[in-house]
Amino acid sequence: MVRSDVVIFVSAGMISPKKRDHPLARRQLYLNYGALSLATVLQIGGHETVLVHGEHQAPAVVLEDLRAAGRFPSCYPLMLSIPSFYALPWAQRFCRLAKTADPECKIVVGGRWVVGPDMAWFRTMLPEADQLAPGLSEPYIQDLLTGSPILERTAVPTPSFTLNHTLVSGYLNYQPSIEASRGCGMGCLFCEERDIPVEKLGDPSTVARSMALVREQYGGGEIHPYFQSSMFLPTTRWAARLADEVRKSNMRVTWRTETRVDVMVPDTLAALAEAGLRVIDLGLETASPTQIMAMNKTPMPDRYLRKAEDLLEACRKYGVMAKVNVLLYAGETETTIRETEAWLDSNASSIAGVSVGPVIAYGPPKTADILIEDWARRGARPVEHDSAVRTGITKMHLSDEFDAATAEVASLELSRRYMDSDSYFALKSFSYYPRDYHRVDFDADVLASDPAALPFRLAACGEAPAPGPTKIQQA
Missing domain, CATH: 3.80.30.20 (tm_1862 like domain)
Structure with missing residues (x-):
């Protein structure tokens, strides 16, 4: 199997928008600047890197595009960033596809809000992950290419370099x-x-x-x-x-x-x-x-x-x-x-x-239950009592x-x-x-x-504005 020497970063997308699913919601782009920071560190160090956003594309399409571009499979680990719990189902599908396409592919998974709160729980959700990065990873990213360093969920200062947006696939859209x-x-x-x-x-x-x-x-x-x-x-x-x-x-x-x-x-x-x-x-x-x-x-x-x-x-x-x-x-x-x-x-x-x-309470029971217990004292209750362990997302009455x-x-x-x-x-x-x-x-x-x-007014012709009208200040 021919392998590229490109370090691939993938920002997990979403199967559907996190709030309401309509064409406008699917147009939105969110630059994963945390993953871009890591890609920039490696690029400064001499590596060829690319950051691909899953957005609302099917995981199979993203993987096939990487293969068609000659980037996948790579001799380096596949770096997967999960920016929110809403992206976890997409990540699960993507990892299964990547392992099927290349059983030797090592997958490093980061996303401090998703991976960090309870790594034991997270491993049950994404067993295909070979290495977990629970926190900010600028100090460790070079070592993650060749080994399995001991990672911590500690504070890391804001990098002094400028993010290199040209590393993002289709960066001109963002x-x-x-x-x-x-x-x-x-x-x-x-x-x-x-x-x-x-x-x-x-x-x-x-x-x-x-x-x-x-x-x-x-x-x-x-x-x-x-x-x-x-x-x-x-x-x-x-x-x-x-x-x-x-x-x-x-x-x-x-x-x-x-x-x-x-x-x-x-x-x-x-x-x-x-x-x-x-x-x-x-x-x-x-x-x-x-x-x-x-x-x-x-x-x-x-x-x-x-x-x-x-x-x-x-x-x-x-x-x-x-x-x-x-x-x-x-x-x-x-x-x-x-x-x-x-x-x-x-x-x-x-x-x-x-x-x-x-x-909404985000996270597995280890962290979500603390919030849910406080909210229960104020009269709230989960819509589904097992959603924290199943998805990491607990909606509330x-x-x-x-x-x-x-x-x-x-x-x-x-x-x-x-x-x-x-x-x-x-x-x-x-x-x-x-x-x-x-x-x-x-x-x-x-x-x-x-x-x-839609979260905005669609006034019919001649209709009076609703109470509390918006007044936009022009740039």
């Missing part, structure tokens, strides 16, 4: 990523990084150089990088320095990031807008004081919501589109969701869109008043209240749709989708 920092440590009960301290941001000049290098990788074309950070937490001075660096280099690159609603002050946002920030994902989660404290977000809900209002007003003032994330939580009731709705209504003119969904079906209806209604097709397209096309995906393509996919599954 919006690029710049990893800004790792960790969060704010203690929210539902968050995987609640106990991992946030890392200090790198020097603004280094970030600006990365932006310039990424633009070169894309041939100078229009890009909208995502500054990857669980909680982007720059100081006003840092943001001002980044704006200065961007001005000096005459870069016109607009970008996106995410943060909590209570950690960034308006002056910082103003400087970031000067540096090119155009879309920000804000983790509000809820505006109900009861639910804010239940999530362990803060013991001072009033202060939390005042800071959120100040930040949203700054977004409106400085032309930054604010996409607000809302999480329907354990113990949710008609009263708590109306509290959130009323608060969103009062700030609707500063909101570009809202993403809403019910809380949030309360006696809010079962899973009611929560799904409420999620869609709340999203549509603040988001129409224009705002949805503006937000998704900035970061997640293919770079050559245009409004005419979007409109065709909308027509092919079930309107009942």
